[in-house]
Amino acid sequence: MANAVELRNVTKIIGNKRIVNDLTFDIHEGEVFGLLGPNGAGKTTTIRMLVGLISISQGQVRIQGFDVAKDYARAIRQVGAIVENPEMYKYLTGYQNLLQYARMGSGIDRRRIDEVVEFVGLADRIHEKVKRYSLGMRQRLGLAQALLHRPSVLILDEPTNGLDPAGIRELRDHLRHLAKHSGVCVIVSSHLLSEMELMCDRVAIIQNGELVRVQTIDQLTAVDESQQEVVLDVDDVGATETVLRTLAVEIGPFVVNGSTVRMTLDRQRIPELNRRLVEAGVGVYEIRVLAKSLEDRFLEITGG
Numbered sequence: 001m002a003n004a005v006e007l008r009n010v011t012k013i014i015g016n017k018r019i020v021n022d023l024t025f026d027i028h029e030g031e032v033f034g035l036l037g038p039n040g041a042g043k044t045t046t047i048r049m050l051v052g053l054i055s056i057s058q059g060q061v062r063i064q065g066f067d068v069a070k071d072y073a074r075a076i077r078q079v080g081a082i083v084e085n086p087e088m089y090k091y092l093t094g095y096q097n098l099l100q101y102a103r104m105g106s107g108i109d110r111r112r113i114d115e116v117v118e119f120v121g122l123a124d125r126i127h128e129k130v131k132r133y134s135l136g137m138r139q140r141l142g143l144a145q146a147l148l149h150r151p152s153v154l155i156l157d158e159p160t161n162g163l164d165p166a167g168i169r170e171l172r173d174h175l176r177h178l179a180k181h182s183g184v185c186v187i188v189s190s191h192l193l194s195e196m197e198l199m200c201d202r203v204a205i206i207q208n209g210e211l212v213r214v215q216t217i218d219q220l221t222a223v224d225e226s227q228q229e230v231v232l233d234v235d236d237v238g239a240t241e242t243v244l245r246t247l248a249v250e251i252g253p254f255v256v257n258g259s260t261v262r263m264t265l266d267r268q269r270i271p272e273l274n275r276r277l278v279e280a281g282v283g284v285y286e287i288r289v290l291a292k293s294l295e296d297r298f299l300e301i302t303g304g
């Protein structure tokens, strides 16, 4: 897949602090790419550099081959963005807002306005004043505005903030549609892995301004079968401990609590463990594999 956005050693220094340090990765056409990291990780600062709202201290950003610092006008022409709350005139209708915005650009006619309005699903309310819009509707209007000039790169900072589950789902569908059917490179940021999981193809995990790793969502959410948390519920903890000690090399440390014994285990070893317990005359009530939540795994990756 062709690169739409390239970051090379991108760094932001404010005062003597490195807010963003040495980010290098590529973002492809036709994918939804997430910047994922806890609050204060540097996502917004990175996005502000991508769209030229703040300068890049060191390194380089190229958008469709155009250097953001050296060739700003051509680079930014490729971009639609919602970074801070999009500026809307509340006393005008949604349509009047878009018209106003379209006049500032070039080559945007009423047909294009109708097209984006239709796409974001605002057609039946577009002639109402924005002050009567819900947050989700304002967000959709912002998206319509960002799409008016047919950008090939769409950048949205924390787009799901303040949206209800239905609004999040709707936005997700729109963004996935744009990536898949129009080949748009969509970049979103969030601190919630659970949201990114459903929205993105790949994510860059960022922490303390540094890149932890870039992964596909599939890699990120894949279960590591060699590291499963297993809980046994047994009628004889002492005999269980003896069995576990004979398997100690493969099983490692375990924790006893009442009638349960907990350990980290390769899933492949569970049948053997079960057989040994039965052979030792232990009554096994339950062997349970604890599913780690996505957030748990994210915290593991970021060392939280």
Ligand SMILES: Nc1ncnc2c1ncn2[C@@H]1O[C@H](COP(=O)(O)OP(=O)(O)OP(=O)(O)O)[C@@H](O)[C@H]1O
Residues within 6 Å of the ligand: 014, 019, 037, 038, 039, 040, 041, 042, 043, 044, 045, 046, 191
């Ligand atoms: N102009 C600035 N001067 C000093 N520090 C700043 C400035 N802008 C951002 N920071 C600091 O840089 C760090 C990263 O901020 P940034 O807003 O990029 O994080 P974020 O990942 O977007 O987090 P959030 O989800 O909270 O917005 C924070 O610790 C922030 O306080």
